[in-house]
Amino acid sequence: MFNCYNSPLSDTGAIEKLKLEGFGVSNVGETSANIFVLCSEKTNGLMAFSELPLNGIGALLGADNVRASIREGKEHLFIVDSLKPNTRYYYQVYCKELGAVTSGNQSFVTTSNDFLDRINGLRSIWILGGIGSNFEPIGMIDVFDPVENRWFENVSQIPTPRAFAQIVYHKGYIFVIGGATKVGSSWLQSRIVERLDTARNEWKRMADMPIDLQGGIGVSNGEEVYLISGSTTMDMTTGTILNTVFRFNPSLGSAGQWIQYTSNNAIFPRLDMGGCIMNGSLFYSGGRLYSDGNSYATTDVYLPSANSTTTLVEASINQARHGVATVCYNPKNTDPYPNDSQGFLVVGGSTASNFNQPVTAITPSSSYDYYRTGISSNIFQAGPVLPVSVYYPSIEISYQNRRAYVMGGSTSINIPTDNIYSIDLANPIGGPWRLESIKMPRPRFSHKAVILSR
Numbered sequence: 231m232f233n234c235y236n237s238p239l240s241d242t243g244a245i246e247k248l249k250l251e252g253f254g255v256s257n258v259g260e261t262s263a264n265i266f267v268l269c270s271e272k273t274n275g276l277m278a279f280s281e282l283p284l285n286g287i288g289a290l291l292g293a294d295n296v297r298a299s300i301r302e303g304k305e306h307l308f309i310v311d312s313l314k315p316n317t318r319y320y321y322q323v324y325c326k327e328l329g330a331v332t333s334g335n336q337s338f339v340t341t342s343n344d345f346l347d348r349i350n351g352l353r354s355i356w357i358l359g360g361i362g363s364n365f366e367p368i369g370m371i372d373v374f375d376p377v378e379n380r381w382f383e384n385v386s387q388i389p390t391p392r393a394f395a396q397i398v399y400h401k402g403y404i405f406v407i408g409g410a411t412k413v414g415s416s417w418l419q420s421r422i423v424e425r426l427d428t429a430r431n432e433w434k435r436m437a438d439m440p441i442d443l444q445g446g447i448g449v450s451n452g453e454e455v456y457l458i459s460g461s462t463t464m465d466m467t468t469g470t471i472l473n474t475v476f477r478f479n480p481s482l483g484s485a486g487q488w489i490q491y492t493s494n495n496a497i498f499p500r501l502d503m504g505g506c507i508m509n510g511s512l513f514y515s516g517g518r519l520y521s522d523g524n525s526y527a528t529t530d531v532y533l534p535s536a537n538s539t540t541t542l543v544e545a546s547i548n549q550a551r552h553g554v555a556t557v558c559y560n561p562k563n564t565d566p567y568p569n570d571s572q573g574f575l576v577v578g579g580s581t582a583s584n585f586n587q588p589v590t591a592i593t594p595s596s597s598y599d600y601y602r603t604g605i606s607s608n609i610f611q612a613g614p615v616l617p618v619s620v621y622y623p624s625i626e627i628s629y630q631n632r633r634a635y636v637m638g639g640s641t642s643i644n645i646p647t648d649n650i651y652s653i654d655l656a657n658p659i660g661g662p663w664r665l666e667s668i669k670m671p672r673p674r675f676s677h678k679a680v681i682l683s684r
Contacts, residue, residue: 360677470520504556
């Protein structure tokens with residue numbers, strides 16, 4: 231006599247009705263994932279997974295791991311852990327047994343533990359610092375991927391939130407240098423230097439600047455970071471530096487080393503100029519003069535290698551203003567559009583005179599100026615005006631999209647916007663400007679935009 235109790239043969243009808251109705255994966259992380267199985271009848275569930283493709287009964291024999299449900303049911307959930315980041319795993323699920331209608335297979339990829347990969351950081355635009363709608367400095371860093379038209383919000387926070395800071399990307403790190411902090415209702419100039427490791431999302435306090443500085447220009451050149459212009463106090467009439475250059479080498483010592491020296495030629499003694507570097511030449515324009523608070527339109531170029539400005543009298547922008555957004559368009563051979571002309575873009579700002587920082591009155595501008603470099607003509611061309619007048623926005627380039635993005639700024643005194651406008655750099659003076667459908671996660675002005683590919 232054979233005892234068929236609990237044998238599969240004892241319930242042939244149930245087996246014939248049994249099938250896999252659904253399965254899938256959820257909550258995929260760096261080292262774990264959840265795999266669910268839905269059977270048509272109450273039964274045991276099985277799941278096998280491996281880094282190698284699975285097929286048939288071999289899945290149970292050759293899989294790295296096999297999971298079985300502890301009780302019968304229609305729904306089964308398997309929590310898989312101890313996985314490798316950024317790795318494809320193959321899995322096969324079963325409702326009691328292997329069969330065409332009772333099993334299925336699929337794969338998933340664990341997320342990367344690389345901070346940059348998770349936020350598409352190498353192609354994205356990073357927004358740092360500035361002043362928010364509550365008139366407080368913003369510590370939260372937001373990252374915009376223009377390819378996917380997507381924001382990664384609050385990916386990190388500046389340990390010491392600041393506005394009017396010199397913010398520079400340099401060799402894998404973002405440096406937030408100086409600027410202005412706020413204590414109670416008072417704004418205070420700063421010499422603090424904090425460094426973000428963009429791969430690890432880790433902050434480090436670096437050596438302080440020799441003196442406080444806010445509203446200046448910072449650029450990366452070679453092995454060092456250079457700063458010019460700005461003010462050492464919140465009262466620009468008493469603190470604007472004259473012909474002074476700050477040079478910072480982050481690799482010297484444990485916290486970097488600062489050197490302060492005088493330029494061989496005069497550098498505009500202004501606050502809130504716009505500037506960027508291209509081919510070793512630091513272009514700067516606009517700003518307001520320390521002695522009268524008036525906006526200016528003149529432009530110059532400082533050469534860090536020679537510690538001097540150029541002998542050429544550079545063209546002026548078409549409207550005197552301060553708090554402009556500036557960017558250098560500098561395509562590389564590896565970019566999608568390597569043959570585009572290099573250029574210096576100047577957008578927005580305020581034409582009003584003011585001694586204060588933050589300013590107490592603005593007359594926002596919608597002007598846009600474009601200066602093509604590397605040719606004999608020395609002229610700023612007036613491009614299409616922005617659809618809105620805006621003070622102290624930011625601007626950066628998406629080399630993948632071939633567009634320049636103007637973000638935020640203030641449309642009236644201390645009222646920041648979250649709008650984004652972009653222009654096609656295939657014809658940088660043709661336009662038109664396009665209002666993007668997506669907005670910034672938070673309004674801000676006097677902030678900076680940086681990318682990690684330049």
